[in-house]
Amino acid sequence: MTQLADPHDALSLRPLAAEEWEPWYDALETAFGSVESAERRAMWHALTEVDRSLGVWEGEAPVGTAGAFSFRMAVPGGAVLPTAGVTMVGVLPTHRRRGVLTALMRHQLDDVHERGEALAVLTASEPAIYGRYGYGLGTWKLRVEAPRAWVRVAPGPEDGRIRLRLADPRAALAHCERLYHELVPRRPGMLARRPGWERLPVFDPPAERGGHGPLHCLLAEDRTDGELLGYARYSVAEQWLDGGPAGVVRVREVTAASAAARRALWRYLLDLDLTETVQVPSLPLDDPLLHLVGDPRRLRPRQLDALFVRLVEVGDALRSRRYAAPVDVVLAVQDEFCPWNTGHWHLHSAGPEKGAACEPTEASAELALAVRELGAAYLGGTTLAALAGAGLVTELRPGALAEASRAFAWDVAPWLPHGF
Structure with a gap:
């Protein structure tokens, strides 16, 4: 006590x-x-x-x-x-x-x-609170709301190999979880679900549906061998106006292992009969949906904060990820709340195909930042250059900022698949 x-x-x-x-x-x-x-x-x-x-x-x-x-x-x-x-x-x-x-x-x-x-993460009810404890905004999400009449996904050359079918969300859960687990390493910020957490994506009590019907699960399978290539979970709120049907589709999740499966799932979701609006609360900033539709403006995308990241063990965290470009830089890290992180850290890596080393050093600092900014850049969704533009990162050796910013970036935007 x-x-x-x-x-x-x-x-x-x-x-x-x-x-x-x-x-x-x-x-x-x-x-x-x-x-x-x-x-x-x-x-x-x-x-x-x-x-x-x-x-x-x-x-x-x-x-x-x-x-x-x-x-x-x-x-x-x-x-x-x-x-x-x-x-x-x-x-x-x-x-x-x-x-x-x-x-x-x-x-x-x-x-x-x-x-x-090495890491702690959270979603913040009030983001301003957690910066003082070293949490930096590490991932964003897109919220889209599309008028069905104006948004279409064109047919693709491999559409014929995809079979779509509806399944009971709970009966298909283990099958979908296996595919989800396979895809986790591909996108920073994804969470490997422990036993019990598989309940969250299909949690659907009638009292919380807000006028929507029950949760549906749509499977995208290979016609030749039945392999699961993707799935979507969604619900529909029936609605009628004077002009006719105006139902609302709420998309909880679209997960796909191939471009063909993703295209087929979105074509289905954006073309359901008796509906007028498709709502998607959370997508990665680089989600392919933005490029599948003919007019992305009609998606009305809105960028929102998502996951806040805190490096609890700077050395372990920095050596555990890969870097998009070679980097050899000494970071001066300030961490008032976890003082064991404060000091100079020598980070070096030969690039994405190689591992990284990060050790304490007495060498002169080349880039200075607080642990909050390190957390913001850690998953690759925020550049060190952008943070420096806000006066939050200081370049002490000419060229160090550009070198480190290129290295910390990543070719896939980080994304949190669900809250906690």
Whole structure:
């Protein structure tokens, strides 16, 4: 049990006990001003890792919460690294600005450090909060909303080899999960789902459908051998206006291992009878859909923040990914919250086909930045050059910025497939 800094506060921080989950989660819901369905609450209860969950308590009452999931996340080059997925962070309105959140973040990052996980990630309800703890915006997403009448995917030369069929989402789940698992290393930011997490993509309680029908699963298979090449999950909200049918298609996921499968899935989703609008809440910034349709402007794409990345072990994290170009640079890293990262780090790699080394050094710095900016650039979705343009990265050797920025970039945009 840890006492918080203010001696006048009768607050203590300690790990959660399994039997305390219900009041602990009640406090989290109060902090967010929300009440979840019984089904969603039960799912998060089952997924909670109690040994990674923390509470700040005032007597017997929880007033602050924080947890972590033991994820594995893809990084540039295809490695899938142990990663702490920070989650369920909340402080009661009555206990704000009393050091509760800082104490939780301090304890949690120390624990991640002791576990040897090089990375921590989170999605932020208020992004401004987490920068001071070293989290940088590492991935973006696109939200699109397309008028069906104006968006079309043209036929492709391999359409004939793809067979589409509808399947029960749960019956097809294991089949789809195998394909998802195969594709994880190809895109930075993708999460390798642990047992139990396969429930999330098909979670579909009637109370949360918001006027939509049940979840559908569309499979794209090779006609010759039945191999699964892709799948889509979607629902439809029936709607009628004076002018006729105006249904809304909500696309939860499109996953494809081939261009032909992807084209076939999107042609289907953008041409469903009795519908007028297709909504897609999350796509990678470089999603091929932008190039499949004749008029991408009609997709009305909107860019939104997604995953915030924190390097907990700078050396391990930087040597575990690949680099798009040769790099040999000394980084001066500043990390006030995790001081073991502060110092000069010599990063060198011969390019994408080679591994990387990153070790502490006494050599003069050539590029200076805070750990937050290193996290923002880590998955390849934000360039160091852009951060330097904002005054957040300082070049100390002419040419070091361009060299490092090219190396940290990646040819596939990072993307978080689902929240947590």
